[in-house]
Every structure is written in structure tokens, then in C-alpha cells.
Amino acid sequence: MNEDEEASYQAFVEERRAQILERVEASCQAAGRETSEVLVEAVSKTVGFDEVRCAWKAGWRVFAENRPQELARKLAAAQEDPDLSHARFDMIGNLQKNKINQVIGRVGLIHSISSVHLAEAVSSRCEARGIVQPVLLECNVSGEETKSGLTPDEARAAAEGLVGLPGIEIKGLMTMAPAGDKARAQRTFESLRLLRDELERRAGASLPELSCGMSDDFPEAIAEGSTMVRLGRVVFSPDYALA
Ligand SMILES: *Cc1c(COP(=O)(O)O)cnc(C)c1O
Numbered sequence: 586m587n588e589d590e591e592a593s594y595q596a597f598v599e600e601r602r603a604q605i606l607e608r609v610e611a612s613c614q615a616a617g618r619e620t621s622e623v624l625v626e627a628v629s630k631t632v633g634f635d636e637v638r639c640a641w642k643a644g645w646r647v648f649a650e651n652r653p654q655e656l657a658r659k660l661a662a663a664q665e666d667p668d669l670s671h672a673r674f675d676m677i678g679n680l681q682k683n684k685i686n687q688v689i690g691r692v693g694l695i696h697s698i699s700s701v702h703l704a705e706a707v708s709s710r711c712e713a714r715g716i717v718q719p720v721l722l723e724c725n726v727s728g729e730e731t732k733s734g735l736t737p738d739e740a741r742a743a744a745e746g747l748v749g750l751p752g753i754e755i756k757g758l759m760t761m762a763p764a765g766d767k768a769r770a771q772r773t774f775e776s777l778r779l780l781r782d783e784l785e786r787r788a789g790a791s792l793p794e795l796s797c798g799m800s801d802d803f804p805e806a807i808a809e810g811s812t813m814v815r816l817g818r819v820v821f822s823p824d825y826a827l828a
Contacts, residue, residue, distance in 0.1 A: 586635050594639055594823075595639045597823050598639045598640055599644075601819065602644055602820070605816065605819060608803070608827070609623055613807060616807060622812055623807055623814060624647060624812060624813045625647075626813060629821065630655060630678075631821065632821045634662040637659060637672075645820070647673045647675065648673070648675070649675040650674060650675075651676075653676070656687070656692070657687055675693050675694045675696060676694075680697055680699075680707075689714065689718045694756065697723045698755075699723040701735070701746075704720070709752060717752060718752065720754065721756055721758055722735060722757075724758050724759070725760070732761055734761075745787060745789075748788040756792065757796065758784070760796075762805075771805035771809060774795075796815065797809075798813075799815055799817065803819075
């Protein structure tokens with residue numbers, strides 16, 4: 586971006602952030618929740634580091650990426666930047682076993698532990714490095730075949746064992762809702778919350794975090810108890826109209 590482009594993008598990102606926070610606050614109020622209960626993450630996967638820097642200046646503090654290679658690129662750029670050197674980046678996308686070492690210990694939270702196998706692999710790599718990585722279990726509660734994640738039955742069967750893995754700390758659950766149908770999305774978020782309640786009882790563990798809600802459906806997610814909304818287009822794209 587040249588100077589003019591950067592100034593106008595900066596103005597856009599700041600105005601958009603104010604609108605998003607207003608919407609988050611209204612959704613919390615309607616649900617009888619505190620705004621501080623919901624972390625809003627800026628999903629930077631489609632933008633470059635210039636846009637991330639503008640977002641940081643606008644007040645965004647937690648970013649999320651869905652590809653290990655792009656995550657590594659953004660982390661390297663952040664490290665070179667005096668302001669962003671302590672920015673938090675989360676991993677929210679498909680994580681292949683051969684990419685685990687690029688991610689553990691470098692992200693605040695891995696949202697996308699999508700199988701028992703992956704949980705075990707991440708745990709053992711972390712153990713070998715003497716770290717404990719905070720993670721979420723990605724659950725496919727909508728039943729859509731295209732979505733990744735543990736099925737509710739898999740999660741029920743595995744919960745106790747997963748909570749006992751020494752290299753990861755399971756903070757809660759994550760899901761993706763079906764696109765294009767807000768009512769269906771809301772039912773998906775409700776199912777995630779109910780599954781969380783059930784897994785807490787089964788595993789005797791606290792799973793406080795629910796990562797759900799994206800640009801199109803974050804108000805519905807907040808209504809159902811989301812503690813982390815992951816917003817991409819609405820934060821970064823001037824083409825996205827905030828309804
Ligand atoms: C891209 C992405 C988001 C953000 O989606 P938007 O619709 O752009 O807000 C959230 N979560 C995951 C896992 C994603 O891949």
C-alpha cells in the first residue's frame with residue numbers, strides 16, 4: 586500500500602472496528618452477558634502484513650491464521666515490528682502432522698484439534714519440547730460431511746483421555762456453522778454449548794471456551810455463549826457489508 590491507500594484503509598479498519606464492537610456489545614446485552622466475556626479475533630488469512638499493522642493500530646490484539654506457512658510468515662514479520670512483537674496469533678485451520686512443529690509454542694491457542702490422533706501427536710511433540718500448548722477441540726456438531734472435527738460421539742468417547750494428555754491443555758471447543766442460514770447456525774452453536782456441558786461432566790474438567798461465530802453469524806454465536814468469535818471479512822474487507 587502507498588501512503589494514501591494506507592491512510593484510507595486505516596480509516597476503514599478503525600470505523601469497522603467500532604461498528605463490530607458496537608454489534609458485539611448489543612449481542613452481549615441482549616444475552617445478559619458481559620462484553621468482556623467475548624474475545625474478538627481478527628482472522629488475517631486473506632490479507633498481508635500491512636493490513637495486519639493497520640488492524641493493530643486500530644486496536645485489534647489477537648489475530649488468527651489457517652495455514653502454518655502463512656502463520657510463520659506473519660509471525661516473522663511481527664517479530665521485526667516493535668509494536669507487534671507481542672501480538673498474539675492463533676491457529677484456526679487444518680493442521681497436518683508434519684506441520685505441528687511449526688505451530689506449537691508459537692501461537693496463543695490452536696483452535697483446530699480435529700481428531701484424537703492429532704491431539705495425541707500435538708501433545709507428544711509438546712511434551713518432547715517441555716511445553717504445554719493451550720488448544721480447543723474442533724467438533725463437527727452440524728453433521729455436515731464437508732466439515733472437519735470430532736463427531737459428538739467421538740468427543741464423548743475420547744474426552745476423559747484427551748483431558749489427561751500432558752502436552753496440551755484443552756480450554757474448550759470450536760466449531761464452524763453451516764454457511765448461509767443464521768437459524769441453522771444458531772442451532773449449531775447451541776449444540777456446541779450443550780456438548781461442552783456434557784464433556785465437562787464426563788471428563789470432570791472445566792472447558793470454559795467456545796470458539797464459534799464468524800462474520801456472517803457472530804451475533805447468533807454470542808447469543809449461544811460463544812467466548813471467541815473469529816472475524817475475517819468483516820474486519821478486513823471494505824467489500825463486505827456489515828448488515
Ligand atoms: C476464514 C475463517 C474464519 C473467518 O471467516 P469470515 O467469514 O471471513 O469471518 C473463521 N474461522 C475459520 C476457521 C476460518 O477459516
